[in-house]
Amino acid sequence: MIIEIAHFALVLALAVALILSVVPVIGAVRRDAAMMAMASTGSLVLFSLVAFSFGVLTWAYVVSDFSVKNVWENSHSLMPLLYKYTGVWGNHEGSMLLWLLIIVLFSALVVMFGKNLPETLKANVLAVQAWIASAFLMFILLTSNPFTRLDPAPAEGQDLNPILQDFGLAIHPPLLYLGYVGFSVCFSFAVAALIEGRIDAAWARWVRPWTLAAWTFLTAGIAMGSYWAYYELGWGGWWFWDPVENASFMPWLAGTALLHSAIVMEKREALKIWTVLLAIMTFSLSLLGTFLVRSGVLTSVHAFATDPSRGIFILGILTLFIGGAFALFAWRAPRLKSGGLFQPISREGALVLNNLILTVACATVLTGTLYPLVLETITGEKISVGAPFFNLSFGLLMIPLMIAVPFGPLLAWKRADLLGAMQRLYAVVGLAFLAGLVLYYIENGGPVMAALGLAMACYLMLGALADLWYRANFGKLAFNVAWRRLVGLPRSAFGTALAHFGLGVTVLGIIIVSTYETETVLEMKQGMTAEAGGYSLVFDGMRHAVGPNYTDDQGHFSISKNGVVVADTWSSKRLYTARRMPTTEAGIVTFWLSQLYVSLGDPMDDGGIVVRIWWKPFILCIWGGCLIMMLGGFVSLSDRRLRVGAPSRKAKVAKPVKSVMEPAE
Amino acid sequence: MTRKQKRMAVIAGGVSFIMAAVLLVMFAFSQSVAYFFMPGDLKTAQISPGTRIRLGGLVEAGSVQRGAGSTVSFTVTDGTSTVPVSYTGILPDLFREGQGVVTEGAFDAASHSFVADSVLAKHDENYMPKEVADRLKKDGVWEDGSGKGMAPAKEKPAKVETTGATKP
Numbered sequence: 088m089i090i091e092i093a094h095f096a097l098v099l100a101l102a103v104a105l106i107l108s109v110v111p112v113i114g115a116v117r118r119d120a121a122m123m124a125m126a127s128t129g130s131l132v133l134f135s136l137v138a139f140s141f142g143v144l145t146w147a148y149v150v151s152d153f154s155v156k157n158v159w160e161n162s163h164s165l166m167p168l169l170y171k172y173t174g175v176w177g178n179h180e181g182s183m184l185l186w187l188l189i190i191v192l193f194s195a196l197v198v199m200f201g202k203n204l205p206e207t208l209k210a211n212v213l214a215v216q217a218w219i220a221s222a223f224l225m226f227i228l229l230t231s232n233p234f235t236r237l238d239p240a241p242a243e244g245q246d247l248n249p250i251l252q253d254f255g256l257a258i259h260p261p262l263l264y265l266g267y268v269g270f271s272v273c274f275s276f277a278v279a280a281l282i283e284g285r286i287d288a289a290w291a292r293w294v295r296p297w298t299l300a301a302w303t304f305l306t307a308g309i310a311m312g313s314y315w316a317y318y319e320l321g322w323g324g325w326w327f328w329d330p331v332e333n334a335s336f337m338p339w340l341a342g343t344a345l346l347h348s349a350i351v352m353e354k355r356e357a358l359k360i361w362t363v364l365l366a367i368m369t370f371s372l373s374l375l376g377t378f379l380v381r382s383g384v385l386t387s388v389h390a391f392a393t394d395p396s397r398g399i400f401i402l403g404i405l406t407l408f409i410g411g412a413f414a415l416f417a418w419r420a421p422r423l424k425s426g427g428l429f430q431p432i433s434r435e436g437a438l439v440l441n442n443l444i445l446t447v448a449c450a451t452v453l454t455g456t457l458y459p460l461v462l463e464t465i466t467g468e469k470i471s472v473g474a475p476f477f478n479l480s481f482g483l484l485m486i487p488l489m490i491a492v493p494f495g496p497l498l499a500w501k502r503a504d505l506l507g508a509m510q511r512l513y514a515v516v517g518l519a520f521l522a523g524l525v526l527y528y529i530e531n532g533g534p535v536m537a538a539l540g541l542a543m544a545c546y547l548m549l550g551a552l553a554d555l556w557y558r559a560n561f562g563k564l565a566f567n568v569a570w571r572r573l574v575g576l577p578r579s580a581f582g583t584a585l586a587h588f589g590l591g592v593t594v595l596g597i598i599i600v601s602t603y604e605t606e607t608v609l610e611m612k613q614g615m616t617a618e619a620g621g622y623s624l625v626f627d628g629m630r631h632a633v634g635p636n637y638t639d640d641q642g643h644f645s646i647s648k649n650g651v652v653v654a655d656t657w658s659s660k661r662l663y664t665a666r667r668m669p670t671t672e673a674g675i676v677t678f679w680l681s682q683l684y685v686s687l688g689d690p691m692d693d694g695g696i697v698v699r700i701w702w703k704p705f706i707l708c709i710w711g712g713c714l715i716m717m718l719g720g721f722v723s724l725s726d727r728r729l730r731v732g733a734p735s736r737k738a739k740v741a742k743p744v745k746s747v748m749e750p751a752e
Numbered sequence: 753m754t755r756k757q758k759r760m761a762v763i764a765g766g767v768s769f770i771m772a773a774v775l776l777v778m779f780a781f782s783q784s785v786a787y788f789f790m791p792g793d794l795k796t797a798q799i800s801p802g803t804r805i806r807l808g809g810l811v812e813a814g815s816v817q818r819g820a821g822s823t824v825s826f827t828v829t830d831g832t833s834t835v836p837v838s839y840t841g842i843l844p845d846l847f848r849e850g851q852g853v854v855t856e857g858a859f860d861a862a863s864h865s866f867v868a869d870s871v872l873a874k875h876d877e878n879y880m881p882k883e884v885a886d887r888l889k890k891d892g893v894w895e896d897g898s899g900k901g902m903a904p905a906k907e908k909p910a911k912v913e914t915t916g917a918t919k920p
Binding site: 321430431436443444447450451454455458468469470471472473475476479480483484608609610660668669670671686688689691692697699 | 758761762766769770773776777779780781783784785786787788806818822840841842843845846856
């Protein structure tokens with residue numbers, strides 16, 4: 088019964104969303120306060136209805152109600168409780184419901200934090216959010232209803248895809264969606280501004296926190312997904328340039344550009360039209376990603392849908408929203424007045440360069456991702472565009488960007504002194520080169536590219552610190568005075584420095600891992616020893632184990648350095664009984680920032696087993712850097728100037744901020 | 753420089769950056785795009801040794817042979833033609849005889865056999881790479897009884913039968 092009520096709640100939600108799509112817009116045109124106020128109430132009602140449906144579906148999973156088709160297809164009574172919760176979004180219908188929940192959550196957040204938004208803007212923003220929610224509600228109700236019943240109810244479910252039975256599923260999709268869908272708020276603000284035909288620095292101040300929040304979650308979501316793929320799939324790779332990965336990476340690139348262009352707009356009222364366009368593009372890429380992943384045009388871990396009608400439906404939504412938004416843009420953008428002029432060499436100029444490179448890089452990824460699809464549709468020829476393409480094109484494009492990153496914050500607004508900035512970076516460049524030379528010396532030559540790459544990473548990290556150093560005016564002022572200045576810097580300054588520092592850390596990890604990782608594939612018998620990364624691994628033999636819903640063949644490895652045993656690990660081949668599906672559970676041992684990664688292959692006839700051992704030096708830097716970027720995002724978000732809903736100095740009570748983290752140091 | 757000249761310089765800089773990016777993309781495509789072939793295509797297509805391609809099809813039943821160390825050889829078939837493939841490394845979890853596979857590599861100049869450096873494994877219980885499935889369906893060798901990823905198990909028996917029917 089409750090299942091039917093939840094289904095009904097979704098239908099009701101559609102009705103509410105449709106009303107919400109129209110009434111506030113009319114209200115904004117007529118300046119009718121009551122009609123506009125409906126947007127706020129309606130958004131909260133919409134959120135409650137969708138949250139209720141989502142809660143019921145979760146409940147059906149927890150109690151293993153197999154009369155619900157979706158639960159039967161993706162759950163099993165023996166599955167650990169955590170996976171019963173996370174299994175809700177480990178399938179097409181449930182994950183679309185999560186998508187919807189997050190979009191209405193963001194509408195509700197706009198209501199909560201947007202108390203001092205102008206009434207008309209708020210009404211329009213919430214209406215645009217409701218358009219998106221309506222489209223996805225229709226999609227769910229017409230093609231992907233999670234509440235379909237089975238009669239008679241089966242006794243046992245079919246189990247969740249084993250790859251998804253992991254803690255990663257608890258974190259990765261919700262974070263990714265918070266990011267992905269969070270950009271819908273920026274989109275809604277952009278469309279609302281176009282409808283009103285008016286845009287100013289205040290608009291950028293309202294949009295920035297949402298962009299920052301979405302960007303922060305997306306960064307975390309992508310990093311988490313990468314780490315999950317790394318440890319779960321057993322191939323030891325952390326990024327595959329798989330179309331589905333690209334689908335989340337493109338909004339990240341566009342969102343990063345948006346984050347930076349919104350700064351220019353907020354401070355200098357320049358780049359208005361471009362910022363609006365970028366806001367539209369970012370969410371369009373999120374929608375495109377949803378289409379690529381959900382339509383089944385791609386084969387991947389993430390492709391659940393096979394029903395072609397779903398793909399066509401999402402393509403319809405995609406065309407409608409992207410086409411509509413761009414048409415609106417073409418029609419209304421000329422009305423937006425542009426402001427603030429600036430010299431090419433200036434903070435604005437640096438941020439324009441950032442935007443240019445990021446959007447071109449994003450376009451490159453888009454080309455590589457869509458070209459095979461387009462070519463196949465037109466000529467029927469099947470090609471694959473893989474990692475070499477992206478490494479070459481995207482990788483080269485990133486070099487000028489990285490060189491420019493430490494310069495940006497050192498340049499003044501409007502007109503800056505490039506030579507002055509260079510002088511300030513002399514020490515940074517010198518130290519970075521020194522680090523490269525040291526590496527070159529330690530490795531007795533080694534690849535020159537690695538030394539240069541390391542120098543680049545150090546340049547980024549030191550450059551971020553140099554920014555804080557010069558802002559606090561260390562070196563010129565007495566230490567005590569400079570220290571007080573440093574502590575007194577706005578949190579957004581620390582946020583910027585942390586994010587740029589994190590980028591350097593990630594680059595460091597990528598460079599070191601891709602140059603110095605070692606891979607050994609060999610057949611091992613009990614008692615045999617293999618060497619990797621200066622450690623010796625002794626294969627102690629296999630054992631058979633039985634888990635709640637799987638059986639495991641586990642191999643034990645003792646790891647020693649200089650004859651002393653320092654660690655041990657189990658690596659296993661697992662067979663999930665319900666689906667008869669094998670998976671590899673790699674044995675991973677962490678040594679500070681580096682890891683040993685052991686995965687098992689097939690048993691041989693003579694009693695040995697194929698073992699693959701990787702030494703991954705500094706691999707944790709890759710995700711550690713992303714975490715630092717994320718931390719930077721949160722620190723920046725907690726800046727009172729940017730605090731959502733507190734643009735004025737008169738804010739009564741300090742609102743609860745997203746993060747309680749104090750600036751580092 | 754006057755303001756106008758400066759603006760022109762900035763625009764020229766931006767445009768040349770984009771042009772450079774376009775050239776880079778075209779160059780990268782020419783370097784790294786691998787075309788997809790099935791065994792039957794190789795009779796007509798002239799592929800010189802060393803050219804990277806993707807070879808897809810079904811792993812012929814009974815053809816998998818483990819050599820020294822971790823080298824494995826098997827035969828990829830599309831029902832009519834076959835190509836022998838050798839691969840060193842760990843095969844994906846879902847690599848099975850009679851199942852679909854996509855390998856990437858090049859023909860060896862000396863032995864004329866296909867040396868794969870990667871065997872594609874998408875994690876899917878009914879593993880059938882999309883390219884292979886499309887072609888086999890067209891040729892009537894295989895039927896899509898199962899779909900991808902989250903397909904219900906009730907359709908499994910149908911798939912086992914159809915894959916069984918791949919032997920001509």
